[in-house]
Amino acid sequence: MAHGHKSDEKIVFVGDSRVRAKSSRMIPQDFSAYPGKSEVFIPNFLLKEWMVGVVVMVGVLTLVMSEAAPLGYPADPTNTQFIPMPDWYFLFMYQLLKYPYTSNHFVVMGTLAVPAILFGGLMMAPFLDTGKERRFYKRPIASSLMFLSLIACAYLTVTSWHHYELELKEKNIIPEHIKREEELHAAKGAGGEGGGTAKPGGAAQAAAIVAPDDPGAEIFKKATCVSCHGGELKGMPSSGIPALRGIGDKKDKAAIMNVIQKGQGNMSPQYDDNIKKGLTAADMDKLADWLSRQKKQ
Structure with a gap:
């Protein structure tokens, strides 16, 4: 290795970092x-x-x-009106699990056996179909299985969504994300800020409780009504249980008593249940009178 500028000094190369020229070019395969x-x-x-x-x-x-992704209300385990649905790419499996031969006693068949056969066959396809032909019409077996799988998935997906729409119509249910969007537009139209999340119940929740010290309020706390409508009379609109704040603007005392005695919608008659609970006919009359006074102020 040289250390100076003398012309007669011996130079020793420790290593050669030069890139060597290739002797042959890469020729594409035939x-x-x-x-x-x-x-x-x-x-x-x-x-x-x-x-x-x-x-x-x-x-x-x-x-x-x-x-933006459609969002419903916060999860409510007591909401019996909610119909759970998977994402669209799992609708075919969701529909498959509804059939008798893949549910109940055969649920293992639907959850394990059928998916294992489908995905196992997909993974084994390269090993089972080893032909050199790449045109699909020259591979009848593989192409037939492919088209059969696509048609089956499409049919199950469309059928699942059709059944979901029929169930919504039969139960008169509006999907939560649609209901929430409508409430947001209604809030904007009413002069609200529109920047937050629409709350179920809207104007009914804004009304205050009238005569909270009335004997009817104490009877309400002992009645079966409180288990669904809540001690604050806010109800659970996301579950189809309306708020009772402002109910006096919609129904009078007689109408409220009729609902208690005969029920309404998903609500069963509550009069006899309250009598069995220890309340008297006079208590029920005071309760209906107090509820009829729940009006917006």
Whole structure:
């Protein structure tokens, strides 16, 4: 190794960092013996697939960001009017589990056996179909299974959604995310701020309790009404249980007593249950009178 500028000093190379020139060029492989195949899988074909995947992912992200996700009310385990539904890409499995041969005593068949056969067959497809032909109409067995699977998934998905719409119509239920959006627009139209979350119950919750010290208020706390409508008379609108604040603007004493005696909607008659609980006919009359006085001030 040289340490100075003398021309006669011996130079010793410790290592050679120069890039050596290749003696031969990379020649593409000959795929003429394989119809339809014209390039190597790695890196040529894999790079093209990756680029297509990136474009599709960007498109999906654009759709996701273009519109906010629909949101319902906070989870309420007491809400019997809520119909749970999976995401659209699981609707076919959801519908499959409704059939007799995949539910009840055969639930293991629907939850384990059928998915295992489907996904197992998908994973084994490259090993079972080893033909060199790539055109789908030249591969009848594989193509038939593919089309059969696609048609089955599409049919089960459409059927599941159709049954969901029929159930909503029969039970007269509005999906929570639609109801919440309508309440938000109503709040904006009424001059609200519109920037927050719409609360179920709206104007009824804003009304104050009238005569909270009245004997009827104490009777209400002992009656069966309190278990659903709550001690604050706010109810659970998300579960279809209306608030009783402001109920006097909609019903008079006789109408309220009629609801207590005969029930209304999903509410069963409560008069006899309250009598069995220890309340008297006079107490029920005071309760109906107190509720009829719950008006907006």
